[in-house]
Amino acid sequence: MSEKQISYEHTNTYTTLNTFSEKTRFVWMVFHGMGHLSRYFIKHFEGLNAEENYVIAPQAPSKYYQDKRFKYVGASWLTKENTTVEKENVLTYIDAIWKTEQEFWKRKDVSIILLGYSQGVSIVSRWASSRKIQCKHLILHSGSIPTELVPKDFDYLKDDTIVTYLYGNKDEYITEVRSTEEQFKGSHLFGNRLRVKVFEGIHEVSEVEIKNLTLS
Numbered sequence: 249m250s251e252k253q254i255s256y257e258h259t260n261t262y263t264t265l266n267t268f269s270e271k272t273r274f275v276w277m278v279f280h281g282m283g284h285l286s287r288y289f290i291k292h293f294e295g296l297n298a299e300e301n302y303v304i305a306p307q308a309p310s311k312y313y314q315d316k317r318f319k320y321v322g323a324s325w326l327t328k329e330n331t332t333v334e335k336e337n338v339l340t341y342i343d344a345i346w347k348t349e350q351e352f353w354k355r356k357d358v359s360i361i362l363l364g365y366s367q368g369v370s371i372v373s374r375w376a377s378s379r380k381i382q383c384k385h386l387i388l389h390s391g392s393i394p395t396e397l398v399p400k401d402f403d404y405l406k407d408d409t410i411v412t413y414l415y416g417n418k419d420e421y422i423t424e425v426r427s428t429e430e431q432f433k434g435s436h437l438f439g440n441r442l443r444v445k446v447f448e449g450i451h452e453v454s455e456v457e458i459k460n461l462t463l464s
Contacts, residue, residue, distance in 0.1 A: 253333070258309070262345050263287045265294065265303035268352055273300040274359050274384075274462065275352045277342075280305065281366025281391070283314060283322035289365070292453045296462065304349055306342055308367075325371050335374065342375050359384035361462070365453055366391045366421075377401035383409060387461060390415045390422065390451055393433045402437055411438040414457055416449035 263286040268275070274296075280289035286305035293303045308323035326334050352358050360383040364372030369391025376386060377397055386409065405411075413434045415422050422430070434442045447457045 258337070258341070260309050260341055261286070261307050263290045263305045263307065264349075265290045265305070266298045266301060268302040269299070271299045272302050272352065272355075272358060274302070274361055275349075276301060276303040276361045276363060277346075277372070278303060278305050278362075279325075279364040279368030279372045280308065280323075281368055282308075282324045284308075284365075285311075285321065285323055289453075292455050293458070295455050295459055301462075302352065304345065306345055309338065309341065325367050338371060339375050339378060342371075343379065346379075346381075361385045361387065363387040363389060363458070364391060365389040366451070370394050373397060380404045382406060385409070385461065386411045387458070388413045388434070389453065389458075390419055392426075393430060393437065395433075397437060399437055399439075405438075405441065407441075409441055410443060411441045412443045412445055412461055414445045414447070414454065414461070416451060416454065417446050418449060419451040421451050 276293065278290065278293065280286055286307040290303055290305040293301070296303070308325040310324045311321055312324070314320040314322045325338055360381070362372050362376055362381065362383045364370070366389070369388045372386070373388065373393055374397070375381065376383065382405070388411070411434065413430060415427065431444055445457060445461070447454050
């Protein structure tokens with residue numbers, strides 16, 4: 249048996265929230281967790297000021313049925329299968345979104361906020377570090393930082409860039425040991441830029457804390 253590899257064009261969707269205008273102050277790139285779809289995930293950001301915030305939510309390419317009734321569809325960014333190639337496919341797709349949405353690049357007064365939730369943490373950190381994306385705030389929400397990343401991968405960030413590791417104190421996926429491990433990895437990678445914020449809650453998107461972070 250031989251396993252072979254080919255290259256081909258692939259089409260995927262992504263979702264945006266609000267309208268980019270002269271009043272826009274913040275442009276978000278938000279990466280959902282496993283099992284989510286971008287059009288539902290982006291609803292968590294509806295509480296942000298619509299005039300000031302323009303939100304872009306990429307869609308993980310690998311979709312699957314989540315229940316035996318074949319009713320609910322979810323998506324995953326990566327698995328342990330052929331991870332290296334799949335990672336490059338995902339990053340190339342995000343590059344295409346970034347290029348398409350480059351209208352806001354022309355505005356120097358617009359700040360970029362990057363957020364990854366759960367599995368999306370691994371995607372946003374890999375994309376930002378490999379493409380050297382400058383941002384005002386990098387929010388790592390309830391997920392794991394990839395072990396292959398090293399401090400020099402984030403040397404490009406400006407000194408005033410804020411990195412926040414955000415998670416719930418009752419998150420069933422984040423034990424005390426894992427919390428300590430993630431904070432250690434974060435401190436190793438980001439140094440004094442890192443802030444750790446713990447909220448009252450489980451493994452879920454904290455709309456309140458996300459909104460508070462934009463005000464801090």
